[in-house]
Amino acid sequence: MIMDEICRKCNALCCRYYSFPIDMPETYEDFDQIRWYLTHEATSVYIDWDGQWFIRIDNRCRWLTDTPEGPRCSRYDERPTICRQFSPATCEYAQGHHECEEVFSTADDLDSYARRMLGAIAFDAARQASRKEDSGNED
DSSP states (O other): OOOOHHHHHSOOGGGSEEEEEEOOOOSHHHHHHHHHHHTSTTEEEEEOTTSOEEEEEEOOOTTEEEETTEEEETTGGGOOHHHHHOOGGGSHHHHOSOOOSEEEOSHHHHHHHHHHHHOHHHHHHHHHHHHHHHHHTOO
């Protein structure tokens, strides 16, 4: 199979991370779960313009190789179905960068957002209750 011309020009953005939808948080506990994701390196969470929440893990594909022409898939003809279904016409390179409503790169970023969405008083009370509960579970 011959690589699409757009793919030849791209910096292999689609081969440098993966993301998948997650449930929109509604409670402090939901936000705290997402906060845990953000304590891990190379992980972010974003909200797209349709309001869908996603987790993004920056992790380069093992088959991506650097060549004099730029990054290329070393096993292009054998790539997984999800890669084959990806359309160069709608990729980030063709469309410009991926615009998001919100991007959270750290737990602190998410805490600020959660505090606004839940209200400062409710957020602080839930955090305090969670920490109090945790301290009661210590052996």
